[in-house]
Amino acid sequence: MARRELEQKANMLGSVVQTGVFLLDKGNREIYNFNLLQGKGAFQNLARADIQAGIRLAPPEENKVVLYTAPWKGVYILLPVHEEGSYAGLAAVGPLLQEILPEGELRGVLKFLRLREKEVQEVLECWDSLKAFSGSELKHLAALAAHLFWHPLASSVQVQAVQPGPDLSGKDKFHENLLGSHDFVDGNYRMEADLLHAIQTGNAGLLKTLEEDRRQMYIPNRTPENPLRTDRNLLVTLNSLACRAAIQGGVPLGIAHNMSSNFAGFIENARTAKQIQELNAAIPTVFCDAVRKYRTREAGPLVAKVLDQVYANLYKKLEVAEIAAELFVTPSHLSRKFKEEMGVTLSRFIQQAKCQEAEFLMAKGNHTLSEIGEMLQFNSLSHFSATYKKVRGFPPSRVESREEGKG
Known part of the structure; x- marks a missing residue:
């Protein structure tokens, strides 16, 4: 033909x-x-x-x-x-x-x-x-x-x-072709990574922006005869991952596991879609709040507010003078109090926080170094690279190469 x-x-x-x-x-x-x-x-x-x-x-x-x-x-x-x-x-x-x-x-x-x-x-x-x-x-x-x-x-x-499904023509292709497209696996994985990152850094702002995406998340029903069991299984997984993220964010091991045990009881007793929905929202929020609490436990009220400001605005231009103005104090007073309580200058702390966020973005592998620098409000790629090297002791290109090697 x-x-x-x-x-x-x-x-x-x-x-x-x-x-x-x-x-x-x-x-x-x-x-x-x-x-x-x-x-x-x-x-x-x-x-x-x-x-x-x-x-x-x-x-x-x-x-x-x-x-x-x-x-x-x-x-x-x-x-x-x-x-x-x-x-x-x-x-x-x-x-x-x-x-x-x-x-x-x-x-x-x-x-x-x-x-x-x-x-x-x-x-x-x-x-x-x-x-x-x-x-x-x-x-x-x-x-x-x-x-x-x-x-x-x-x-x-x-x-x-x-x-798409776990059994196709007698062959188990579930792991190879989950939902018929690796985009689903990839999308869910990226959503999970962002969610855990928000908990680990105590970033309530990021957590809030993820709420709508999480509500629209497409999850296949693995137990069609018992959809409530599917929902509970997902909550059990969320509870375990959120607990680990909180521990990595500084919440003491015993306290995090006690919180997780309490949620496990609530999950097992959930009987309605409304209860499932409430737990789905509560689990990441409570663990995120715990990270914020323990991150600022040794800081006074003023410095605690500064820490929240920094972590909530890493993708914005952060200037000491502007933060001080929002908190109705002078830049010199704010800088002095921050150095006394945190042992590092506020400018240096902002650089460290942005470099930590840059490492998260590099690990995701979605952006070039130039794009990451721009997202985090550095003036240029050279400015980003120089700041990162000053904070970490080596250039960001080394981290990027290591992540590519893992892939």
Whole structure:
């Protein structure tokens, strides 16, 4: 089948089904796409990511059609393309709808695919234009597509339905393909890292900014026969991680474990969704407050306020004079009190706190050194590097190289 003929068939099928049709070569690289939603780049990119996830779950075979259901319930038909009787690549038809997610849950799933808010909105706008099909209709459509892209007289069409989960075609691919996309694992891991960092540093401001993201977090139900048990298991994990983060943040071991034991009792006795929700909010907040309390336990009221100001505003320009003005004291008085109680100047303490935050950002691996310096309000990369070396004794590039080596 010539390339031009393949494109014509893709256009015809896409027009009939009212969705996208993507043609891929033997290496699963896109060579053509028909999409009624031209200009909707975020939606097309979502489809491309879904298609690659489906291919990972069920690699193409010459005589097999795959119905892949993405985490957000969009369905794709993945089928081999034959040229002169031999396998030449893949055609992917979709997304199609079989099951509709509530908008709130759909938003949560899309957010953990790392779509920006503008892109999420774009996908939601395209949502209503998708056609819905029953399960039997999808299988008939898959067979039709197979005959179209193989040969009108294709004798056997094997249709295999796959979706993210722990058991696919008799093989446990859960660890390899959790939720069909490593983006979900990655998104949840990054959320967890940010949450624990907020607790460890006693950063109530960061914790508050994470609240909405945590509410929209997409979590698969591992025990569908007992959803309350799933919620409790998640709280048990949160309780353990928050306890460890608090200990690392300076809360005494015995006190942290006593707090954790109390929460364990509350978790076991939780019986309603409201109680689960309240515990989900309370656990990180209480441990975060404990870190703040023990961080400032030896400081007077004025210095305690300064510490909270610094940790809550690491991504802002922090000047001693401005902090003093907000606390209605003179810069010289503030500097003297801080040095007396903390044993280090306030300027030096700010530098140390920013360098500690920089190490957290470097460990995450999302940003370059230049971007990290800019985020933490250093004047330039050279200013950031010089400050870091003065505080730590070695340049930040050494830390970055070490983190890359771990990866």
